Amino acid sequence: MSKLLILFCHPHVARSKANAALLGATRGLEGVEVAHLDGLYPEGAIDLDAEVARLIAAERVVLQFPIQWYSTPPLLKAWQDSVLTRMFYMAYEAEGRLIAGRPLMVAATAGNLPEAYSAEGVNLFPLAELLKPLHSTANRCGLAWQEPFLLFRANRLEASALQDAAAAYRTRLQALLAA
Numbered sequence: 001m002s003k004l005l006i007l008f009c010h011p012h013v014a015r016s017k018a019n020a021a022l023l024g025a026t027r028g029l030e031g032v033e034v035a036h037l038d039g040l041y042p043e044g045a046i047d048l049d050a051e052v053a054r055l056i057a058a059e060r061v062v063l064q065f066p067i068q069w070y071s072t073p074p075l076l077k078a079w080q081d082s083v084l085t086r087m088f089y090m091a092y093e094a095e096g097r098l099i100a101g102r103p104l105m106v107a108a109t110a111g112n113l114p115e116a117y118s119a120e121g122v123n124l125f126p127l128a129e130l131l132k133p134l135h136s137t138a139n140r141c142g143l144a145w146q147e148p149f150l151l152f153r154a155n156r157l158e159a160s161a162l163q164d165a166a167a168a169y170r171t172r173l174q175a176l177l178a179a
């Protein structure tokens with residue numbers, strides 16, 4: 001059983017700076033499992049039995065991804081469509097019910113500035129508002145929504161800012177582990 005499962009989704013991880021730095025911050029944290037969905041399923045064919053079992057075995061869950069078109073990358077949406085549909089619509093008693101109450105935290109990186117995510121900005125809405133479908137999903141699944149970890153200007157940050165972000169992420173994960 002993992003104490004904390006990071007379901008990581010990034011379609012081009014070899015080019016990642018921000019998410020790579022955040023993942024680096026998880027090294028040495030006891031009980032943390034990182035599952036890189038694109039690495040596991042390069043063709044997109046999710047092993048449903050394996051991913052349901054992985055989720056049931058996790059005491060806490062983090063969904064880590066770069067924002068793409070105000071949403072999750074496609075494979076993370078596919079994970080929701082397959083894993084959550086089976087657990088919460090088709091096999092609730094045998095599967096979904098088993099993870100009721102577990103914490104779920106989103107860790108998302110965005111290319112744009114915080115000000116762009118406002119009524120006056122190009123993206124109109126705060127990023128936390130745009131994440132409401134995930135918040136509703138967590139609620140529908142009986143998972144305890146945590147304050148998201150958000151990193152803005154993610155593809156333009158200097159090395160020192162990335163280091164700071166990674167340290168802040170590690171602190172959030174430690175707090176989640178301790179909760």
Ligand SMILES: Cc1cc2nc3c(=O)[nH]c(=O)nc-3n(C[C@H](O)[C@H](O)[C@H](O)COP(=O)(O)O)c2cc1C
Nearest residue numbers: 016017018019066067068069070109110111112155
């Ligand atoms: C297809 C695509 C769509 C994107 N959509 C958004 C978006 O809606 N909002 C935003 O702020 N950044 C967007 N970005 C920028 C990424 O979120 C950003 O490059 C990423 O978070 C940086 O993290 P990384 O270094 O790990 O790749 C998009 C990038 C791509 C490739």
